[in-house]
Every structure is written in C-alpha cells, then in structure tokens.
Amino acid sequence: MSDEPRRGRLTVYLGAAPGVGKTYAMLGEARRRVERGTDVVVGYVETHGRRHTVDMVGDLEVVPRREVEHRGTTLTEMDTDAILARKPQVVLVDELAHTNVPGSPREKRAADVAVLLDAGIDVITTVNIQHLESLNDEVERITGVRQRETVPDEVVRTAEQIQLVDMSPEALRRRMAHGNVYQPDRIDASLTSYFRVGNLTALRELALLWVADRVDDALGDYRRAHDIDHPWPTKERIVVAVTGGAESETLLRRGARLAQRAAGSELLAVHVIASDGLRNPDERRIARAQQLVASLGGTFHSIVGEDVAGAVVDFATASNATMVVVGVSRHGRLRKLVAGTTGDRIASLAGSVDVHLVTHDQVSRGTRRRSIVSPLSRGRQVAGWATAVVMPVLLTWALQAFRDTDQLPLAEMLLLAGTVAVALVGGLLPALVAAVVSFFALNYFFTPPTGRLTVAEPANLTALLVYVAVAAGVATVVDRASRRAGDALRARTEAATMSSLSRSVLTGQDTAEAIVERVREVFGQASVSLLAQGRLGWEVMAHAGPSHACSPDEGDTRVKVDDDHILCLRGEPLRATDQKVLEAFAVQTSLVLEYRRLREREQRAATLESAEATSTALLRAVSHDLRTPLATMRASVDGLVGGEVGAADRATLLESLDSSTDQLEGLIDNLLDLSRLQSGLVHPVLRDRSLDEVLPLALAGQPPGAVVLDVDEPAPVVHTDAGLLERVVANLVSNAVRVSSAAAGGAGEPVRVLAHVLPTRVEVMVVDRGPGVPAEQRERMFEPFQRLSDTTPGGLGLGLAVAQGLTLALGGELSAEDTPGGGLTMVLSLPRSALGDRACRGPGSDAP
Structure with missing residues (x-):
C-alpha cells in the first residue's frame, strides 16, 4: 500500500448562468451529507442577500472569514489556514473563479481549493459557465461583457463529479422579476442587458455542450484505462467508407437514411488516402462527396493509411461507431479471387461493429484501366528513345578494348547503369528497350563464344537473364518513383490552386x-x-x-x-x-x-413587393388617417370664421386646430423621412456626441412626468449624428408614451430611458409598461404602415419604420424585447466612441 496521503475529492456545481441556483444546490448537498454523519463546514458562501440561500445555510458550521486591509478598506476572504486547522471532511467553497484581494497568500481562490485538496479535504465548489477560460471570448461575443475572473478549464475537468445546474431562460427571468436574484432597483437593468433571453439561451447551450464533451472524455478515458478496444454503442454512429468513385453519393445517402432511424445519430464519412500514393481518386467526386455530407448533417474525414480496410476499421473503432457502410467492390473476378475485396477485409476486421454492404450501379461497370501514357514531356520521351539505342552501342564500342579478357561482369554493371539512366530520362518503355538491346550486346560481344548469339556456359545464360530481370525491375522502380514525384508535384499545384480559389471566393472576390x-x-x-x-x-x-x-x-x-x-x-x-x-x-x-x-432576382422582387405594399398602405393612410386631422382643421376654421362663438369655444377651437396641425405636420414629416430613406437620400454626419447632449432634446416634447431619464454617469459618448439620433429616440419615446397612456386609460407608469455601456457599443433602452407586442408580430412591427394592436388615434404606423431606417443609417441596430412584468423594451444599439472607453461590469458579483 502507498504511504502517500489521500487527496481530497473535488465536486463542482456548474451554473449555466448566474442566478440558476448553484449555491442553493451546493448547500442542499451539504445538508444531505450532514444528515449522513459527514463533518461539513462552510468555508465561503456568498448569499447575495437572497432569503432562500440564507435559510439554506441555516445551522451549518461556518468558518469565520479572514479580514484583509486594501487601500483603506477592510475586505473579507476565505480563511484557508483556519479550515486546514479545523480539518473537516468536506468544505463548501463558493465562486471558484474568484480573485483574492491583493495581499492574500494566494492570488486565486482556485489555488486555495488546491491546497485544501492536497490536505485530503473534500471540496464542493461552484462556478458559472461564463467563467471558464476557454469560453471567455465566446461569452464576450454573446453578451458584450469581458469576464475578468476566470478559471482554467483543467481545474474544473479534474473534478471527480460535475453537476450541471440548469434552468430555462424564461424561468430564470421570472425568478429575477420576482426579486429572488437581485434587489428590486437592479432588476430592470439586469433583465434588459445581460439577462436577455438570447444571452441566457446561448450560455445554456455552451454549458450543455461543455458538459457533453466532458462526458465523452470520461467515457474515452474509461475505455482506455480498461483497454477496451471494441466500441460501446452509446449512440448510433454510422461511418461511410468513401472511395472517391461514382458510387460515393449512393453510399452516403444510404448511410444518412440509416442514421435517421435513431434520434441523436451521427454520420461520419471517411476517405482513406493511400500512403504509397499509388491510388489517385477523382478529386471532383471527393469534393462533391464533402458537400453532400455537409448537406446531410454529417462530417467528412480524410485519413492516411497503407491498408484501406484496416484504416477504416481503426477510424470506426476510435469513433465508437456502431456501423460501417461500404460499397460492393467494382474489381473483376480475378482480382477478387487473388486479393479479395475491401468490404470482405473490413467485415473480417470490424469485430463488434456492424458492416453494411451496399450494392450500386457501378458494380457492373468495373474499374477503368489505368492509362499507360507517359506523363513525361515530348522532349524527354524523344531523348529517352534515342538514349535507349545509342547508350548500348556506345558502351559496347568503349568496352571492345577489353574483349580479350573476361569483362562480362564489368559490361553488365555498366550497361545496367546505362539502363537506369535511360529510365531517369525517358521512363519505363525506353528503359526496357535499352535492357533488351543490352542483353543482345552482352550475349554477342562479351559472352563466350563471342560473335554468336549462343551461350556455352549455363552460368552465363543465368547471368544474362538475371541482368534483364534486374534491369527491368530497376527501370520499373525508377519510372514509378518519377511518376509519383510528378503526381505529388501536380497534386501540390492543384491543392494550392484550389486553396487560392477558395480564399478568393471566401474573401469576396467572387x-x-x-x-x-x-x-x-x-x-x-x-x-x-x-x-x-x-x-x-x-x-x-x-x-x-x-x-x-x-x-x-x-x-x-x-x-x-x-x-x-x-x-x-x-x-x-x-x-x-x-x-x-x-x-x-x-x-x-x-x-x-x-x-x-x-x-438580382431577390432584390428586384423585394423592391417590387415593398413598392406595392408601400403604395397600397399609403393610399389607405391618405384616405383615412390624413383626412382625420384635415377634417378637424376644416371644422375648427369654419367655426372661427362664423364669428358667433364665445371666448371659451374659440379657445377650444384654436387648441383643436393647433393639435391637428401638429398631428398633420408629424404625419407628413414621417412620410418625407420614409421617402428619403427609401431613395437613399439620408447622409448622416457622424461625430462623437455625449448622450446627455442628445437625450434631453429628444424628450423635450413629452408631457411632464411621462418619461424618466436614467443614464450612467459620466454619460456615454457615441459616434453618431446628433440630429438623426434625436429623431430616432423621439419617435421611440413618443410611441412608448402613447401606448402606455392608452393601456392605463390615461396617465400610466412613466416610460424609462436607460443607457448601458458595452465594450464596443452603447445601448439606449426605452422601457414602457404598455400591452407589449407578441413575439410573432415583431418582425412586421418595423415595416411601414404597421399599426398591429395599436389602436390609438393619430398615427400611420411609420414611427418605428422611420426609427429603424435612421438607426441603420447611423450604423446601429434597433430591436424589441419583452419588459419583465409587461410591456415592451426598445433597444437601440449604437457604436461607442473611442473617447468613451471605461470599465464596464455586469450586475452582481457572481455575474459578469
């Protein structure tokens, strides 16, 4: 037995997002262990003031925290030394990715956990998926927030147990809206920024995929540790052996049908590239096979192997495949009798992996014979044939000086070297001709009796025959090597050409x-x-x-x-x-x-469709909505001209006339703005502007108390056109105030205008408590003349269309989201100015 101390076991509760309840789940595990008699203490738990979490801590033993002075402030950290002195069986450590206060013995809490594990103490800890180091960039792209506190994936992967704490985005947002995660004054800001449905869904998918990879790794480790070579059919994985022949598409479609029979199945296509370079598949068919695999939802793999059958079986075993699909051989009967078929060899090597043999139309056509046309240039071929004839003659003439001595071995070596030279110059056929000519020259001039084509000694005849065989063999090897070198050069050239073509297409040079x-x-x-x-x-x-x-x-x-x-x-x-x-x-x-x-067709169709819809809606609008303020103005003017109205009635008519004039002016302005946008006449002048210069002007026309402006201090700076941005915000706020008042039957809750700073963007949010817009109608709400469920008078349904068009002209984005508790939140995302660079952190210490 080993005398080394036992290392503690690490259990990780992995949260799919902040607020899903990982700390609560960790405390529940601690209570279950205490009930079983385990010595459990709380090393560090952050409750964030959540009532249910505080109640869950209850009477658990808590190790007092250590106080650390930093820049005149007293902060608390986990007291690792006190835990080591207490030496419990299990310790709870919340927020594994936390960075300790400067001056602490260790920089990261993960290092404190490692010390506890080395001391033989089991640790139960928590971490959110966004704090894993490998996912840092993905999380920033999704949420716009850079995670400052991260933990290496390897620390979490070494845990003996990983528990995923998951919750649907809708349920998490309801939990937040009920005040179970953050304080009430932070709920709206959190729900409209980091905790959007899209962000939470993406984080959830990252967590599920990361844990799934961990499960696959654990299964692979177990198989390797127990020397399990045969696959374990945890799910259907269909491997299709792609030859590059005409039957490849048939095999792939058959494999796809087999994979579709079971949910969660995978389709893998494998093409074996011969390591000797002798087989040269049709690259066009291979490319088409790759495209077909991608369209079928599978993956394509190219591997190098000397034995095709063995390579396919090795790949299938390593992939934990359940079936290999291979086509019936196209070789002739003699070839099958002598060398067998690839399908037969795969079946004999596959073991527990099923082999599905597929017949196809190409079986009856057989394989095409390889061309024997020389790949050499015409000049090299001519030189080779000339050398094949001249070389034996010249060498024979040069060796005539040694005719009186036994120079047969020397002559054989020299003529053999000449034959090799012919093979290097002219290829196989000239070399074979040179070997035959050299054979007769050796026989006639150097083999006793000389001067005749007869051989007296059997040994000499054997030597001549061996010479011809060796010359032919060497010439064949040299010619084949030359062909392979040429094939390799052409393959590199073709690959470079195709790669260059692909790059040109991907970079837009299409x-x-x-x-x-x-x-x-x-x-x-x-x-x-x-x-x-x-x-x-x-x-x-x-x-x-x-x-x-x-x-x-x-x-x-x-x-x-x-x-x-x-x-x-x-x-x-x-x-x-x-x-x-x-x-x-x-x-x-x-x-x-x-x-x-x-x-071009799509653009023409979209243009015609938009023009037709705009014309129809415009006619409807002009015939109704524009006539309403005109009729009111006509009635007011007639009353004033009559001269028989009192002072009170006169004031009412003037107010009605003024209101209708403003309404008509707004409608016409929106129509003109829409026309300018559709004809491309809007040219913004982009400059760095502070939001505190723009937003107050955009809200100036609203009734007192109808809008609340809440902008971070100092106010964010954006790169925009101040005039156009003012029009966008004014339209959004005007719509929000109108629908909020209509929903409340008068004065409703004030519309809130918020601003959040992200690394490269600034988001302006207009939050109302109106009836909202159903998700299925939001794609149409930005189209012209779309009133949807808005029944308030005095609009053509152009406000959001104009706001969307102006936002795009400013280089921004405009979207709509649900307001927690009811209503609609319009999110205006604008490019951030480089002058406004400052730190930004999401809500909550356990959130970004």
Missing part, C-alpha cells in the same frame, strides 16, 4: 473578372474569356489578357460553365490533369453566376 484573371495566371494562357449566349450570339461577360476576347471557334481550350456560358482559353493546350482543375474553376464560375442571378 466576380467573373477575378475568376478569369485567376484562370489565366494559373494555366499560363495568353487570354481567357467568359462568354454568355445572347440573342446575337456569344457575348463577352469578362476577359483577361492583352489580346482581344476570343470566340468559341478561336479558343484553344473550351470548358462549359452551364448551358449559357463557357470559358474560352487561348494559349498552350492543357493536359488532362489540368482539365480537372479547370472544370473546378468552371463549377465555381457557375456558382458565382447563379448566386448573382439569385441576388
């Missing part, structure tokens, strides 16, 4: 001009033209090169893009291998053209 210029550079052509079939014949869409665009009849190489477009190349004819890459360019060109057509 124009026809960019593609034809790239084609000309890659293939060294004099000119390249993209031609489109028009009513008068072929028309040039794009051209690259110094010479004029060529017609289809003038081009040296042509490749079809689609039924109406071709690429026409003028220059050196392309090799067959280059044709494959060129066809990939053609496919990409087709996609670019198709995307362009779809975008």
